[in-house]
Amino acid sequence: MYTVMNMSKTFEKLQVHLDKIMAFETARSLFEWDDQTIAPFEAADYTSKVIGIISDEYMKALINDDVRKLLNKLKEEKEQEQLTDDEKAIVKELDKTYVQLESIPPEEYRAFNELASISNRAWAKAKKDNNYEYFAPYLKEIIEYKKKFAGYRAKKGEEPYEVLLGDFEECFKIKDLDIFFDKIKKEIVPLLKKVSQKSDTIDKSYNYLNYDIDKQRDFCRYLAGYLGFDFNKGVLGESAHPFTLQLHNHDVRITNSFIEDNLESAMFSVIHETGHALYEMNISDSITQTPVGTGASMGMHESQSRLFENIIGRSEAFWTPIYDKLVDTYPDNLKDINLEHFIKGINKAEPSLIRTEADELSYSLHIIIRYEIEKMIFSGEADVDKLPELWNKKYEEYLGLTPPTDSQGILQDTHWSYGEFGYFPSYAIGSAVASQIHAKMMEVMQFEDYLLEGNLTPIREYLKDAIHKYGATKNTNQILKDITGEEFNADYYVNYLKEKYQKLYNLK
């Protein structure tokens, strides 16, 4: 929803196209939400035809001569002078999309999308059957396409993997990630080893008792509201895997899923998704429903969910005002578990095999393994047929564990099956960015006191003004620079983890 003010005539013409593009995108989002939450089981075949047509219309509205001409004109200096900063950001974002989409011949793009869909189903079957060999041929084909597509856009001498990384996070090159991840490996691998030797000092058995799901549902809803999720501008639903999706800044939707014998799972999912949702709800009215009306990057988005899930949500200060309410919800299970016990429990760290179930300390090691393998795939150093061995070797090296099956190893994540390479690092970037922002917030406000008072408004307002409202008009480093005075710096993350876990496990 873009307000007309001294608008450039050319941008005004583009706006009509943008509105149509965003309308189709919003419709697709609603179908996606519906499919994941309530659509009946047998609807998919018929509805997918509708979604296919809407997607075609979206592409036609986006990629056509009229939009291309307007975009090229708006990139000229004379036109740029007449644009507001938001408009410039929209033009830049649209140009990025054009460069991405137009570099690929339409037949190849279509063939790849068909392959991705088939390959994703093959992966699901291979994972179910623990049969990597069945999936490998699809994966090879996917990788060939991604190499070719990256090649179309690569600057002279640029690695294909560099191009793929750039699609998710323009501020991070391979060399930046190498530095970042080396730092983590050096500090966290040994720390995790020490921690796991003291595993039995923390009891977490209470977490796996029976927790009535209706009560979990109510408590999670309470948590979302407590964190500031605005139910007048959002919906809390349920789906197989939790996710966040927005139609615009006045309609942001999150889902949760519940496990009866796991207290933590749904609670930290809803805190995580609320972090994403607050970002989307706080995006400025002037840019919502435009191409920059979403988070700055995947990593930046993840920084907000992880700030809430881990740094806030697993802190003693956060739980101090509300832990009694949780105990009152489940008195039989929790009456003998005091706050200190609970805080230790929710922060217990142990090497594990599955990324999505990993704790805060070991999480980024899972990412590093994927990053290193992806790099090797695209530099030609890794043979796709030998990926399971490579995977298992790295799990042994960084986490001290060997997956007993490929389903719990190389086949665990869906991303590669449809060509999402270069995405995984965003998760680790998110955690590190969260720590860097947190360090600054500790400096400029009584962060812990607010949590202890149960007053999250100042924290939310800070994030809104420093990050959320800008959407994608700034990139990750611009945001960090404006808040903290420096660009991305992984030291905050490493220090945060070291300090937290040394204290938790009495390692000093």
Next chain:
Amino acid sequence: MYTVMNMSKTFEKLQVHLDKIMAFETARSLFEWDDQTIAPFEAADYTSKVIGIISDEYMKALINDDVRKLLNKLKEEKEQEQLTDDEKAIVKELDKTYVQLESIPPEEYRAFNELASISNRAWAKAKKDNNYEYFAPYLKEIIEYKKKFAGYRAKKGEEPYEVLLGDFEECFKIKDLDIFFDKIKKEIVPLLKKVSQKSDTIDKSYNYLNYDIDKQRDFCRYLAGYLGFDFNKGVLGESAHPFTLQLHNHDVRITNSFIEDNLESAMFSVIHETGHALYEMNISDSITQTPVGTGASMGMHESQSRLFENIIGRSEAFWTPIYDKLVDTYPDNLKDINLEHFIKGINKAEPSLIRTEADELSYSLHIIIRYEIEKMIFSGEADVDKLPELWNKKYEEYLGLTPPTDSQGILQDTHWSYGEFGYFPSYAIGSAVASQIHAKMMEVMQFEDYLLEGNLTPIREYLKDAIHKYGATKNTNQILKDITGEEFNADYYVNYLKEKYQKLYNLK
């Protein structure tokens, strides 16, 4: 979803357009569902912009030179010979839409839609404030537009109201409805008087005790499933007012709404909406997602909901196998209410002021009042400023009651506020058609025995094969003729009501 088989080349070209038209229509339906069920309160302003764009795209996909040329060509005899029956019906239906939409100059159409939206809000305010005078000027303007629009399409000498009626039900002319309604007035008005004199012979106080809403929700879900609602092809949601909506025959959605101190309300709503839903679920795969992939008419649709709600749902045979389950759900309230008592209670009839709350016996009198007033409005016999007096006079005459306020009188229904004239008769047609079909079913199958056995499958299968699967490829009279050997005949309805209520109130 149209299967390609020996297809005419011209129809094949049309099919591409039809797919696009249906995709936009499906998207609009999903936004409508979402808005009525879960969309957050503040989303409307932003989402309505998206819906507006999708609606524009729908109109552009529907009304354009390409479709017009294909349609005109397909109407030629030579082309018709190459079409299947379904295709002929699609061409006919599309032509009807074209005649309706193309007769109105686009500026007038747009102006009317804007007025309708404003007028609807004015009606809501007038109803809230019990202020008919506030609404009257909007209503006058709406009526002028509807007269003008009907005039564009009226054949020589045809009444404007005749044109409006035809939009909802092509088989019923003013003269048919006059005969139908005169018959009802003659028989039902005196019967209702006798019934209301014996009102105290039936106790219904149990219905207004406290009924836990969670239990109502579970029982209503059970009822929908018992009737044959397929949860793999449908969704049961909640909204302020119950409704049915379909994306296609594999995704049919109904809603319900609950009142804590009214047992009946939600139960009969879900039975009613399930009747609509079964119709949509049973439409043949070959015509779903085409212009004839819905009910034959409003009246025919209503016949299915009312067959289930009233004829089946309020019968002793239906409740015999399941009444114990209801008593077990609410033992405190119902333990002393036996089945006979309950059946009398759910069929108790009394004159009342509000159409939507009327019982089966008095319902059509509410419709007749609206029909007679609509006829007078369009023939110029009724002065819009004097409608409240006219309304109240007729309520006194047919129901023996005078509305104490206009909010409970002339302002009670939303339909006129956005120009829906000619729609009300469909409700009464639906009840009468249901009786005619029911009479035939009693002849050809052990209807009551099936209900007593709790086996609704044969009833559902019959309706599917006789009515549902055809969608709108046949009209109401064609369907009735094919099933019963005669066209619409209101005697079945009058006889059904007389027999039922004379027995219930011991009037013979």
